[in-house]
Structures are given as structure tokens and as C-alpha cells.
Amino acid sequence: MNFYNYASPATFYPLAGKLIPWFAVLAFILTIVGLYIAFFVAPTDFQQGEGYRIIFIHVPAAWMGMLIFVIMAFWSAIGLAWNTRLSFVMARALAPTGAMFTFVALWTGAFWGKPMWGAWWVWDARLTSTLILLFLYVGFMALQAAIDDTRRADRAGALLNLVGVINVPIIYFSVVWWNTLHQGASVSLTRAPSMAQAMLWGMLIMALAAWMYTIAVALARARTLVLERERQTEWVRGHLEGQP
Amino acid sequence: MNWDSWQAFWAMGGFGLYVWSSFGMLLLCIAGEIGLLRRHRLQVWQRLKSMKSWDMQ
Numbered sequence: 001m002n003f004y005n006y007a008s009p010a011t012f013y014p015l016a017g018k019l020i021p022w023f024a025v026l027a028f029i030l031t032i033v034g035l036y037i038a039f040f041v042a043p044t045d046f047q048q049g050e051g052y053r054i055i056f057i058h059v060p061a062a063w064m065g066m067l068i069f070v071i072m073a074f075w076s077a078i079g080l081a082w083n084t085r086l087s088f089v090m091a092r093a094l095a096p097t098g099a100m101f102t103f104v105a106l107w108t109g110a111f112w113g114k115p116m117w118g119a120w121w122v123w124d125a126r127l128t129s130t131l132i133l134l135f136l137y138v139g140f141m142a143l144q145a146a147i148d149d150t151r152r153a154d155r156a157g158a159l160l161n162l163v164g165v166i167n168v169p170i171i172y173f174s175v176v177w178w179n180t181l182h183q184g185a186s187v188s189l190t191r192a193p194s195m196a197q198a199m200l201w202g203m204l205i206m207a208l209a210a211w212m213y214t215i216a217v218a219l220a221r222a223r224t225l226v227l228e229r230e231r232q233t234e235w236v237r238g239h240l241e242g243q244p
Numbered sequence: 245m246n247w248d249s250w251q252a253f254w255a256m257g258g259f260g261l262y263v264w265s266s267f268g269m270l271l272l273c274i275a276g277e278i279g280l281l282r283r284h285r286l287q288v289w290q291r292l293k294s295m296k297s298w299d300m301q
Contacts, residue, residue, distance in 0.1 A: 050246075050263065227292060240292055
């Protein structure tokens, strides 16, 4: 069996169906462990008190919001280059989840900012560029929904995705490039994290849970998209005899 | 253990409103996303099924 066969919708569909429950269960277990650490193991912050516990969802949500847009751009690029049907499906399937995480990052940021900064919102570079990311997600989905021809919709969305992805490094480095009210990164790949071990672990496990959730939900959404797009094929017609 | 009682847990040291509004919104979003996903799948399934029976005639 050739590896490239997985790029065929007829192979992808049942495989995704088998994988989704595993990712869902992993997401659930990791969330329980992550929340336990977040509320019962991680100590009270000496500056921010208990209010800092919002970061256990704020940071993973912000990471996912940025990462999903990059992963979408990867699929969009492959789709545009090789015209593979499943690539566009993956980009489309990821968008609502990316938008959801970006919205949650902004929302939790506001509910952290109010008690800590005294403001729900400030127009600083980090916050503004993240808001633009949310608009990019919404624009991507609206654009694709507005074009009836699936192929053209896919290509238009992919183009917006590839241009818009420039915003992600801007978000990431905004706290370095500009003097932002938003604090700099406490966790980075290049140096030791500047936070307590339990806090770091709680955050990383929540981030992993967000990954598993994203994979499960995106695969589920991709399956429905594949059904719609392959409705003329024998295998979908046969499959429709079963249960949804 | 960080909390002496459930009351202290829900109060979050005075940050209860902010902490639970944040976690609550995430829960709402996840529940909403899964709900919409399910509904959409059922709608697509029904539509494709009726299209298929239309084709058969």
C-alpha cells in the first residue's frame, strides 16, 4: 500500500473515522489532568494571586490560534501547488477551530486584563494583531462560503490564507518588536522558562489537550466535507446506507 | 492543596468572576463547536440521502 493513498478521500474517510475517538479520548484525559494541575497543584502566583490561573487556557488557546493558521497555510500551499483535493478540505476543516481558539484567547485575555491591567482591551501590538488573526479566520470562512464553485472557493481561501499567514510571526514577535503592554514570552524554545514547574506543566498539558481536540474536531469536519464533495462516487452512495 | 473549602475554590481569591468567565466561555465554545459539527453532519447526511433517492427515480 502506497503512502500517497491516504491522500485519496476514499481511504481518508474510514481512517479518520477510526482515529477520531482516540484523539477525543486523549483530549479528554489530558484536559482532566491539565485542569487538575491548573487548579490543585499549581501554586498561587505571588503577584497575580489566583487570577493568573486564566493563563492555563489563555496561552494554549493563543498558541493554537496561531498554529492552526500556519497549518492551514501549509495545506493551502500544498493544495495550490499539487491541486490535491484533500489538502483544501483540511484547510477548510481547521478554520472554525482556529477561529474559536483565537476568540477564546482574546476573551480570556480580556478577563485577565481587567483585574491585572485595569482594562478589558488596549490597542497594543499583540492584542491588535491577534484581533486581525480572528478577522483573517472569519474572512477565510466567509470568502469560501460566498463562492459557489468549490474549486474556486478553495483557491481563493488558500490565497487569503497564504497572504494572511504573515500576520502570525507579527503576533509572535510583537512583544519584542514593539513596546507592548502585553508581557513577553515566559516560555520559549531557546531558553529556560521563567515560571514555576507546576505552572509550566499545567500549561503544556493543556496545550497538548488543545492539540488532540483540534485534530479530533478537524478530522470530523473534514469527513463531512469529504462526504459532500464525493457525493457522486460509489463509495459515498454505498456508505449513506449506514448510520451517520 | 490550594483550597480550604469549595467556597474558597469558587471565590478564586476574589478573582472568581474573571476566572470562571474565562473557563466558562471555553466550555461554551467547545460545546457549541461539537454541537454545530454534529448538526451539520446530520444535515449533510439527510440531504445526500434524499438527493440519492431522487437520482434513483
